[in-house]
Amino acid sequence: MSALKEKLRVKIEEHRPRTVKLLKEHGDKVIGEVTVRQAIGGMRGVKNLVTDISYLDPFEGIRFRGHTIPETLKALPKPKGKEMPYVEGHVYLLLTGDFPTQTEVEEIEDEFKQRREVPLYVWDILRAMPRDTHPMTMFSAAILALQRESLFVQAYNKGISKFDMWEPMYEDSMNILAKLPVIAAYIYRMKYKSDTPIGPHPDLDFGGNFAYMMGVDTPYDDLMRLYFILHSDHESGNVSAHTTHLVASALSDAYYSLSAGMNGLAGPLHGLANQEVLRWIQALFAKLGGKVPSKEELEKFCWDTLNSGQVIPGYGHAVLRKTDPRYVAQREFCLKHLPDDELFKTVSLLYDVVPPILEKHGKAKNPWPNVDAHSGVIQWYYGVREYDFYTVMFGVGRAIGVLANIVWDRALGYPIERPKSLTTDMLEEEVGIK
Ligand code: AMX
Numbered sequence: 001m002s003a004l005k006e007k008l009r010v011k012i013e014e015h016r017p018r019t020v021k022l023l024k025e026h027g028d029k030v031i032g033e034v035t036v037r038q039a040i041g042g043m044r045g046v047k048n049l050v051t052d053i054s055y056l057d058p059f060e061g062i063r064f065r066g067h068t069i070p071e072t073l074k075a076l077p078k079p080k081g082k083e084m085p086y087v088e089g090h091v092y093l094l095l096t097g098d099f100p101t102q103t104e105v106e107e108i109e110d111e112f113k114q115r116r117e118v119p120l121y122v123w124d125i126l127r128a129m130p131r132d133t134h135p136m137t138m139f140s141a142a143i144l145a146l147q148r149e150s151l152f153v154q155a156y157n158k159g160i161s162k163f164d165m166w167e168p169m170y171e172d173s174m175n176i177l178a179k180l181p182v183i184a185a186y187i188y189r190m191k192y193k194s195d196t197p198i199g200p201h202p203d204l205d206f207g208g209n210f211a212y213m214m215g216v217d218t219p220y221d222d223l224m225r226l227y228f229i230l231h232s233d234h235e236s237g238n239v240s241a242h243t244t245h246l247v248a249s250a251l252s253d254a255y256y257s258l259s260a261g262m263n264g265l266a267g268p269l270h271g272l273a274n275q276e277v278l279r280w281i282q283a284l285f286a287k288l289g290g291k292v293p294s295k296e297e298l299e300k301f302c303w304d305t306l307n308s309g310q311v312i313p314g315y316g317h318a319v320l321r322k323t324d325p326r327y328v329a330q331r332e333f334c335l336k337h338l339p340d341d342e343l344f345k346t347v348s349l350l351y352d353v354v355p356p357i358l359e360k361h362g363k364a365k366n367p368w369p370n371v372d373a374h375s376g377v378i379q380w381y382y383g384v385r386e387y388d389f390y391t392v393m394f395g396v397g398r399a400i401g402v403l404a405n406i407v408w409d410r411a412l413g414y415p416i417e418r419p420k421s422l423t424t425d426m427l428e429e430e431v432g433i434k
Contacts, residue, residue, distance in 0.1 A: 002107065002108075002111055003104060003107055004092055004095065004096070004104070004107070004108055004111070005167075005170060007096050007098070008095055008096055008166075008170065008407075008411075011096050011097065012166060012408075012411040012412075015052075015411070015412065016411070016412065019412045019413075031047050032046060032047040032048075034046055036427055036430075036431060039422065039427070040427075042318075043237075044318055048419070049235075049236040049237055049242070049245070050236075050414075051235060051236040051405055051408070052065070052097070052408070053065065053094050053233050053235075053236075053401055053404050053405050053408065054094070054232075054233040054234065054235050054401060055235055056234055056235040056319050056320070058319055058320055058321040058322070059321055059322050060322075060325075061320060061322070061324060061325035061326070062233070062234055062235070062325065062326065064090070064093060064094060064232070064233060065093055065094060065097045066097075067093075068325065069230065069325045069326065069328075069329050070325075070329075072085075072090070072093070072229065073085060073226075073229070073329070075099045076089040076090060076093065076099060076100075076105075076229075077089050077099075077100065077101070077102045077105045079205050079208065082208075082221070082222055082225070083219065083222045084207070084222040084223075084225035084226045084229075085225060085229065086105045086108075086109065086205055086206065086207070086225070087205070087206035087207050087225055087228045087229060087400070088100075088105050088108040088109050088112060088205060088206050089104075089105040089108075090228070090229045090232060090400060091108060091177065091400055091404070092104060092105065092108055094232065094233060094400060094401060094404040095404045095407065109205050109206070111174065111178075112174075112177065112178040112206060113178075113200075113202070114178075115174055115175050115177075115178035115179070116178040116179055116181075116182055116200060117179075118146075118179050118182050118183060118186070119146070119149070121145065122142050122145050122146060122183065123186065125141060125142065125145045126138050126141070126142055126186070126187060126190065127190070129141065131190075131191060134266070134388060135187050135188070135191060135388055135389045135391075135392045136262065136263075136265070136266040136272070136391050136392060136395070137266075138187045138191075139183065139184060139187060139262060139392045139395055140259045140262040140263050140266070141259075142183045142187070143176065143180075143183075143255055143258050143259040143262060144255060144256070144259040146176070146179070146255050147253065147255035147256055147259075149172075149175065149255070150168075150172055150253040150254070150255055151168040151171045151172050151175075152165070152168040152169055152171075152172050152253040152254065153253050154168070155167075155168040156168075156251065162413055163413075165251075165410040165411075166407055166408070166410040166411035169248075169253070169254055169406060169407050169409075169410045170407045172253055172254040172255065173254045173403035173404070173406070173407055176254055176255065176258060176399065176403065177399060177400065177403060180395075180396045180399055181206060181209060181210040181213065181396055182200055182213065184210070184392050184393065184395070184396050185197070185198065185210060185213030185214050186213075187389070187392060188214055188384075188386070188389055188392070189213070189214070189215065191386075191389075192386045192389065193215065196215075197213075198212065198213045198214075198215055199213070200212075200213060201213075204221075205225075206225075206228070207221050207222070207224045207225030207228060208221040208225075210224050210228075210396070211223075211224050214384065216382050216383060216384065219337060220382045223333060223337075223378055223382065224393070226329065226330070226333060227330075227375065227378075227393060227397060228393075228396060228397035228400065229397070230326040230329055230330070230371065230397065231326070231371065231375075231393075231394050231397030231398055232397050232398065232400040232401040233398070233400070233401025233402070233404070233405075234401070235319075236405060237318075237319070238270065238318075239261075239264035239265065239267065239269075239270045240261040240262065240264045240265040240270060240271065240395075240398050240402060241261065241398075241401065241402050241405060242264075243257075243260050243261045243263070243264040244257045244258055244260065244261030244402035244403075244405065244406060245257075245402070245405055245406060245409060245417070246260075246417050247260040247261070248406040248409055248410075249409065249414060249415065249416045249417040250416055251416075254403060254406060257402075257406055258399055258402065258403060261398070261402050262395050262398075262399075265391060265394060265395050265398060266391060268313075269311075271372075271391040271394045271395065271398070272391050273313045273314055273370070273372035274314070274371070274372035274375045274376050274387075274390045274391060274394060275376065275387040275388060275389075275390045275391055276313035276314075276372075277313045277314040277372055277373055277375075277376050277377075278376035278377070278379075278380060278387040278390070279313075279387060280305070280312075280313050281343065281346060281347070281350075282387075284297070284298070284301045287301075292342050292345070292346060293346060293349075295349060295352070295353060298346070298349055298350060298353045299353050299357065302353060302354055302357045303357065306357070306361050312354055312357075312358065313372065313373075314350075314369055314370060314372045314373025314374070315354050315355075315358060315364065315366075315367065315368065315369050315370065315373060316358070316364040316365070316366050316367070316368075316370065317366045317368075317370045320366055320368070320370065321365070321366050321368075322366075322368055323351075323368040323369055324368070324369060324370045324371050324373075326370075326371035327369045327370060327371055327373055327374050330371070330374040330375060330378060331348075331374060333378065334347075334374070334377070334378060334381075338378070338381050341377075341381050343377050343380055343381065344377055344378075344381070347373065347374060347377045350369075350373070351369060351373075354367065354369070355367040355368055375390065375394070376390055379393075
């Protein structure tokens with residue numbers, strides 16, 4: 001058994017009594033209430049999910065296992081000579097709650113290398129799809145196709161104790177994670193680079209290998225290490241995390257669950273927003289004949305967008321009430337590596353222009369930028385300009401968090417999800433209209 005899995009076993013055994021005690025001794029304690037607005041309005045703020053992988057404070061932003069983004073980036077081990085940490089180390093952190101040592105992280109690097117071969121039928125399926133299929137559809141289909149490999153299903157069919165279910169869930173999750181960069185890069189090269197896939201490099205880590213298979217030179221590898229870490233988890237209520245958890249709660253395996261989560265990530269109000277930001281900015285550039293927009297032109301474009309009933313992509317958030325620290329981390333990368341880039345300057349100008357406009361518009365509860373306002377710009381700079389593809393990279397990163405979550409779901413025996421719905425008649429009766 002790998003050192004990571006052994007460590008996870010210890011952590012799980014330590015944790016289980018805490019959940020049992022909470023349920024047994026405090027199961028009826030009230031921790032919140034639900035309003036009509038919350039029932040109709042997408043359950044915002046209803047406290048009804050439990051995860052220890054990450055926590056999102058509205059004003060501070062995300063903490064991974066209790067650590068802010070700067071703390072996480074500082075404490076995770078880095079490949080030699082690189083600016084950003086091993087993605088493998090972040091997998092270790094999210095699963096166990098501990099920062100790995102250099103040796104521990106190198107062990108996972110090796111483990112992923114052993115697990116990353118993608119069966120040929122996946123390529124056949126992708127190649128049979130029309131080439132203009134959206135890359136997120138391809139990505140989700142590839143994950144779903146791999147479901148025949150599920151060790152969880154094999155173990156379930158043989159008969160497995162509830163207490164042991166986390167083990168095949170872990171194995172499936174690690175197998176998926178190892179393969180995702182290979183699948184993503186294959187889709188990219190097949191679809192956009194004249195069908196010239198590049199195979200994995202035997203010496204490279206998760207982020208470095210992804211950059212290699214994409215065919216993009218350094219420091220794109222460091223960018224992708226940062227990108228995958230930043231996009232990994234945002235507690236459990238967002239669409240991709242919640243969907244993955246919900247599907248897994250039916251004891252569906254990691255392949256079914258992650259594919260479903262990715263379908264949620266593909267929505268324009270969620271992960272697809274990073275493609276939308278680029279499309280929106282490019283539309284403005286096109287309108288101005290390629291000229292860099294002035295502040296006044298940006299302001300007018302924002303108002304035109306809002307007045308036509310559309311949202312400003314990359315701004316606002318269901319939970320956050322300040323600038324997303326994932327935006328800040330990417331901005332810092334840009335200030336270091338591409339300070340004079342025109343698109344970066346436009347994104348910076350948007351940071352000045354959009355919040356006061358959204359405040360004046362008076363609808364969005366959070367006028368500040370989220371992660372998606374920034375990610376596309378850096379990809380564009382390094383030549384990855386096919387913005388349809390951006391959500392796939394978000395998906396590779398997001399898989400780290402949501403898979404860690406469903407391993408723990410099985411470890412703690414979380415039951416099938418089944419919230420209660422009401423009818424409109426019932427709500428009207430409840431509030432005294434009827
Ligand atoms: N531009 C214009 N209007 C906005 C807005 C924006 N960026 N953000 C919110 N609003 C509007 C909402 O559409 C809503 O209008 P309505 O009352 O007419 O329905 C109103 O403001 C109140 O919304 P909210 O409570 O502030 O936000 P929410 O929780 O309903 O939605 C989000 C959150 C992210 C979907 C929304 O801010 C949005 O659509 N942003 C643009 C898309 C985007 O960037 N999505 C990515 C989010 C991060 C991620 O998941 N990857």
